[in-house]
Amino acid sequence: MNVTFKKISEILYCQYFQGFYDESHFLGRSIPEILCSYIIGEDMTCYHCGEHCREETIAYDERSFCCSGCKTVYEILNSSDLTYYYELENAPGTSPRYNDGKFNYLENTEIVEKLLEFDHAGTQIVSFYIPSIHCSSCIWILENLGKLHKGIKSSQVDFPKKKIRISFSSEAIQLKELVLLLARIGYEPNISLENFEEKEKGIDRSLIYKLGVAGFAFGNIMFLSFPEYFEIKEFWLEQFKHLFRWLMFSFSLPVVFYSGQNYFISAWKGLRSGILNIDVPIALGITVLFLRSTAEIALDQGTGFFDSLSGLVFFLLLGKFFQQKTYSFLSFERDYKSYFPIAVTRLFSEEGKIKEEQVQVYRIQKGDRIIIRNEELIPMDAILIKGKARIDYSFVTGEAEPVEKNSGDKLFAGGRQQGGIIEVEALKPVQQSYLTELWSDEVFSKDKNSAFQNLTNQISKRFTYAVLGIAIVAGVFWIFYEPARAWNVFTAVLIIACPCAIALAAPFTLGNLLRIFGRNKLYLKDANIIEKIAQVDTVVFDKTGTITQNDRSRIEYEGLELTEEEEQLLGGSLRASNHPLSRSLYNILDNNNISTPEHFTEFTGQGLETTYKDLKLKIGSQSFVCDSNQATASPLQNKVEKTSVYISSNDLYKGCFSFYNSYREGLPELLMELSKDQELIILSGDNDGERDRLGTIVPAGTSMFFDQKPGNKLEFIKKLQSRGRKVMMVGDGLNDAGALAQSDVGIAISEDVNVFSPACDGILDAKRFRDLGKFFQLSRKAISIINLSFLLSLCYNIIGLGFAVSGDLMPVVAAILMPLSSISIVVFTTLATQVIAKKSEIRSQS
Amino acid sequence: MLLAISVVVAIIFFVAFIISVKKGQYDDVYTPSVRMLFDDELVKTNPKENQPVNKVKSN
Numbered sequence: 036m037n038v039t040f041k042k043i044s045e046i047l048y049c050q051y052f053q054g055f056y057d058e059s060h061f062l063g064r065s066i067p068e069i070l071c072s073y074i075i076g077e078d079m080t081c082y083h084c085g086e087h088c089r090e091e092t093i094a095y096d097e098r099s100f101c102c103s104g105c106k107t108v109y110e111i112l113n114s115s116d117l118t119y120y121y122e123l124e125n126a127p128g129t130s131p132r133y134n135d136g137k138f139n140y141l142e143n144t145e146i147v148e149k150l151l152e153f154d155h156a157g158t159q160i161v162s163f164y165i166p167s168i169h170c171s172s173c174i175w176i177l178e179n180l181g182k183l184h185k186g187i188k189s190s191q192v193d194f195p196k197k198k199i200r201i202s203f204s205s206e207a208i209q210l211k212e213l214v215l216l217l218a219r220i221g222y223e224p225n226i227s228l229e230n231f232e233e234k235e236k237g238i239d240r241s242l243i244y245k246l247g248v249a250g251f252a253f254g255n256i257m258f259l260s261f262p263e264y265f266e267i268k269e270f271w272l273e274q275f276k277h278l279f280r281w282l283m284f285s286f287s288l289p290v291v292f293y294s295g296q297n298y299f300i301s302a303w304k305g306l307r308s309g310i311l312n313i314d315v316p317i318a319l320g321i322t323v324l325f326l327r328s329t330a331e332i333a334l335d336q337g338t339g340f341f342d343s344l345s346g347l348v349f350f351l352l353l354g355k356f357f358q359q360k361t362y363s364f365l366s367f368e369r370d371y372k373s374y375f376p377i378a379v380t381r382l383f384s385e386e387g388k389i390k391e392e393q394v395q396v397y398r399i400q401k402g403d404r405i406i407i408r409n410e411e412l413i414p415m416d417a418i419l420i421k422g423k424a425r426i427d428y429s430f431v432t433g434e435a436e437p438v439e440k441n442s443g444d445k446l447f448a449g450g451r452q453q454g455g456i457i458e459v460e461a462l463k464p465v466q467q468s469y470l471t472e473l474w475s476d477e478v479f480s481k482d483k484n485s486a487f488q489n490l491t492n493q494i495s496k497r498f499t500y501a502v503l504g505i506a507i508v509a510g511v512f513w514i515f516y517e518p519a520r521a522w523n524v525f526t527a528v529l530i531i532a533c534p535c536a537i538a539l540a541a542p543f544t545l546g547n548l549l550r551i552f553g554r555n556k557l558y559l560k561d562a563n564i565i566e567k568i569a570q571v572d573t574v575v576f577d578k579t580g581t582i583t584q585n586d587r588s589r590i591e592y593e594g595l596e597l598t599e600e601e602e603q604l605l606g607g608s609l610r611a612s613n614h615p616l617s618r619s620l621y622n623i624l625d626n627n628n629i630s631t632p633e634h635f636t637e638f639t640g641q642g643l644e645t646t647y648k649d650l651k652l653k654i655g656s657q658s659f660v661c662d663s664n665q666a667t668a669s670p671l672q673n674k675v676e677k678t679s680v681y682i683s684s685n686d687l688y689k690g691c692f693s694f695y696n697s698y699r700e701g702l703p704e705l706l707m708e709l710s711k712d713q714e715l716i717i718l719s720g721d722n723d724g725e726r727d728r729l730g731t732i733v734p735a736g737t738s739m740f741f742d743q744k745p746g747n748k749l750e751f752i753k754k755l756q757s758r759g760r761k762v763m764m765v766g767d768g769l770n771d772a773g774a775l776a777q778s779d780v781g782i783a784i785s786e787d788v789n790v791f792s793p794a795c796d797g798i799l800d801a802k803r804f805r806d807l808g809k810f811f812q813l814s815r816k817a818i819s820i821i822n823l824s825f826l827l828s829l830c831y832n833i834i835g836l837g838f839a840v841s842g843d844l845m846p847v848v849a850a851i852l853m854p855l856s857s858i859s860i861v862v863f864t865t866l867a868t869q870v871i872a873k874k875s876e877i878r879s880q881s
Numbered sequence: 882m883l884l885a886i887s888v889v890v891a892i893i894f895f896v897a898f899i900i901s902v903k904k905g906q907y908d909d910v911y912t913p914s915v916r917m918l919f920d921d922e923l924v925k926t927n928p929k930e931n932q933p934v935n936k937v938k939s940n
Contacts, residue, residue, distance in 0.1 A: 194912040195912070251898075282884075
């Protein structure tokens, strides 16, 4: 069925694009789409968000919607004549999911003041980060917000950053209403504690300025040197020769002292700490070029090498610019502040009555009573006072299942409440809670890059010694042979050997690979990470959420087979229940025919009891289901801790559904591939219930460790490193944050790259998890490319040195050789990276 | 004289470049490219009577 459906839709789409259909839309959907939906039956896609309508289909205005949320968005947009939204892109929407009351804190004026960028009389400006911005329709609708509410004056989207800047009048629309409006049309802004502290940092544009200055000077100096290149001896050119030369001199001043200043600073820093980095020969080259050229024109000996000088700086900066690819919509430096709410609901009593108020989280003191709603995060360590808590700690500890807590139990910061409203009493302020203290560990303040010596710098050490040696030997030789030229030769060697091409090899290779990785959904913080990946010899995996999938669990049924009636009633009962386990079980099971139960009772925290005709089902925890028929209960003791749903029919035990973590697709193959070159270790925060099953998947020799607290993980990595290992940590949650920061390369796996990832060196889209091995291979190949480019540029240097040592280096030769070597290196590295990317069957073009 | 003019022209362009960077014109180089495609079509989509049954709009 699936194959035919694919075939038919392909044919239809081909004809569609060849113009067989004039009307591109019919009932809001393209004709091929409608035909497809007939072929596959009732499986309709939502007009708003494009999801398959699974449980119910709402027909409205001759269109189908998957949920009432999507329908509401359509209604809002339709009533404001904004349906063009749906014509720009097919099903562009996101279905709105938000709780009422979630944004109540925006009534607090202190918080509102902090969030507003500009606030004066009738004009307020605010910027939001909206993760669901993803297509041109999003830009269109968000920039036409003014049509939805007259209080909104203008709005501008920054698509790469997924940010919107809205100018509005708080007299006509309050900030809270504005945020609610955005949330209602499916663009819920992400407001976290980070926003509260964030002060707009100035964007660093100095590299663009420097590049601009160097390019400007380079071009002009080239023009001014043209007459000298061709040795035109016209009267007026001879006349103006000196003016030309001094003009070139003045153009080169900003190049040396502004554009090139970083090379001097870095070389000086390197020398002081005893490292001969690549910037040392570059700075030396620039200095010699500038001094010799100035001396030449001052003493009227020649034109100098101002063209080569500015060209050199321009190309070097170009390399830097190319390497500096930033993913502006991602953040690699996140800490708990990005996830914590900005405010919580505090209870206080006034005149004997208990009232609620919204308070900024930093204001919470020990002893304050706080209300936590469904899906809200607990921002500090607290004691549960009232309500049934089901806390999901997966964020902090990596445990997959939510934990049930009763009043009087201690709750830790970072847990997410699932279920009803709970009331808690704060034990500590936010900054001193267990989770936040994790961040005071020194690994988070350490700069990982400072200790790393990259390939270029390793080479430059030998290179610098060699060049200085040649320059001195050649200089000494000429002192005896023809003393007048000795100085010329000495400086010429230093000029021509300036390692422009070497300095460009790594930035262009790695920069290009960084982009290729980016297109394949591995987003790295900077290009140096690729060099580090190539050196990794130990890969440590987290379990929950990293090698297992969070959203989809796998179930297995053990016990007596259920009859058809029982299955039908089971489906119906699960559908009626709101318990998370029932929901996930319902979603996994086939629900062809379901019968609605006649009697339905839900016992909170235990299970449910339903009847249909003469059939009675009990579904729930082991104690709930099995107590009434103890005879069958005993042999079914599960030693392994796992989550199960038990079922009995007419008080007769039938069996249980057990949930397993489902491992990511291709995991065994990936691990096999990686184990060839790296040692693999699995470090899990979960209990060891999965040890046996995991053991069958992983290749022999893989060590597994369970019950690892975040601190243990960090220490574990440290221990490996002290044994000289280069460690890559692959993790997902906050519980891995310490280990990610400590490891040489920390890669965060993320189901949705826009939403969440702890501080790390790279973020990998979970869908591309299987390709991790390819990324390793590519990184290693990149290192060989860089080494080859080093060889290539050495050839150029030897040719140049031939000219320099023999004592006749013409400015024009330098002016040709320098760009030629640079450009050929750029071309070589770019082509080579494309080729290796293609070979490893990874997409090299977007 | 001509030389002076050429240098002045070059510097004017250079200053223009610096100003454009400073104003943030290079900060977001993607969104404007999408935004410019909207404007024409916005005019078309006002009338309410154009409630589509089987013709919305042909490309």
